[in-house]
Amino acid sequence: MRLFIAINLSQEMRESLIDLQNDWYDSGVRGNYSPEENLHLTLAFIGEYPDAGQVMDALKSVRFTPFPLALEGVGAFSDLWWAGLKACQTRAGDGGHPL
Numbered sequence: 001m002r003l004f005i006a007i008n009l010s011q012e013m014r015e016s017l018i019d020l021q022n023d024w025y026d027s028g029v030r031g032n033y034s035p036e037e038n039l040h041l042t043l044a045f046i047g048e049y050p051d052a053g054q055v056m057d058a059l060k061s062v063r064f065t066p067f068p069l070a071l072e073g074v075g076a077f078s079d080l081w082w083a084g085l086k087a088c089q090t091r092a093g094d095g096g097h098p099l
Contacts, residue, residue, distance in 0.1 A: 003046040003055055007069075014039045016071055017083055024081065031079065041069070041085060 009017070014036050021033045049055060073084035 001049060001052050003049045003052060004042050005044040005046065005059070006040040006042045009039055009041065009069075013069070013071065020074065020083060029081065031081070 017039050018036050025033065046055060068088040069085050070088050071083055072086040075082055075084070
């Protein structure tokens, strides 16, 4: 099984990315566009691994603090188009809402 670690994007961010893909398509940019349910932010590619359960067990011990993200910029590497992300600053004690 091919495994990677990723952040699921908010519905709002996925919708924005789909709108961007539609704009690119309408502008004549052709290619294989990702379906909305496949949009994510890959943090690490693990590769082929026979037992996803072992990896999931290891990941359960990882602790993290949620953080907000925002879309920022677009670009291309040859025929690969991408949308940039930035971390947003938050106010202390407000539950992590962006400034």
